[in-house]
Amino acid sequence: METMKIAERVGQLSPSPTMAVDAKAKALVAAGRDIVNFGAGEPDFDTPENIRRAAVEAMEHGHTRYTAVGGIQALKAAIVDRMKLDSGVAYHPDEILVSVGAKHSLYNAMMTLVKPGDGVLLPVPYWVTYPEQIRLADGLVQPVAIDPAHHNELHAQDLLKNATRATRGLILNSPNNPSGAVIGAQTLREIAQLAVDNDWYVISDEIYGRLVYDDTEQVSIASFPGMRERTVVINGVSKAYAMTGWRIGYAAGPKSVITAMSNLQSQSTSNPATISQYAALQALTGPQQVVSEMHREFDRRRRFAVSRIQDIKGLSVVAPKGAFYLWVNMSAWVGSTLHGRKILNADDLALAWLEDAEVSVVPGSGFGMPEYFRISYATSMDRLATGLDRMAEYLERGQA
């Protein structure tokens, strides 16, 4: 008999599927297999040298103690400046909360805004963490399917179709993980109008905002009339500055909401690591050239991978406008048998590729679309080419 019972709210949680696949791929690598890993949700670059140095200096200058719960003033001020520059929205430092990564910022926001029974609209595909956090807050996940004719792009009508009397809030993620879709200014304006008319709160995760391609414009929904007071914007340094391990994210929103989120943080984690805060301060205020260098390289890989996938039998992809993922449709293979394996969805295909073709992708089930899979192109051009070749070969020879 089990002595300790797990509380239901945690017992029902699914572990992050993106991390599960990554762990399996890493275990195979550890066992000596040459796996091309397209699973990672993090840049493959090292954290820039000036940022690492700032962390060392912070330690040497004795910045090794607790800080204010919501972060040091200098970092909040740098975030305010960055947000003004990127989205034109002016925040006061009291409207900023620094947390242990953007995932933690999201958690604080969900716990603070989502009341039991609140319907929360969640466009599909969604990043795997959102539905679990909505449920943790006792909210009701309201998935919003995107019209397939719209090439992964959310339209305001899609939201309206799925809203019910229970709907109180909306999660936006643009650029989107996993699809790379970016919501344009006109659509955001329409969504903003809906949110105002229906009195919805909005959690807008803009963590990939610095990674948009071609002439795509990144716009924050908080910049539209009536939105600043009903939106919590989530961002962080993990993706733009290759700082995933430093664990610094932030939220910006109305002071009353940020204060409540800060109270929650004060009773759960306290301040994010002091040394990491100083590193993030350097990231935001130091030379920004590294962001454009990484951007240029991601763009080069994106173009290559999109055109390569379009040549692979039975796979299709809409060229992403942002982030560093490709969201690939494999529905043409559903119901087929490949190398003796029955393929019913992308989970089956991902497992087949991992075990038989030494390439790891993330199946779409955790993102709400089981006939798609995600490829991260945050890996070298060389590995990208090798992995895509392996995938192609496996499919092309599979039915022989």
Ligand SMILES: Cc1ncc(COP(=O)(O)O)c(C=O)c1O
């Ligand atoms: C859409 C999205 N939001 C938030 C995060 C979390 O970022 P962090 O590492 O800062 O917690 C991720 C990471 O994969 C993400 O893809």
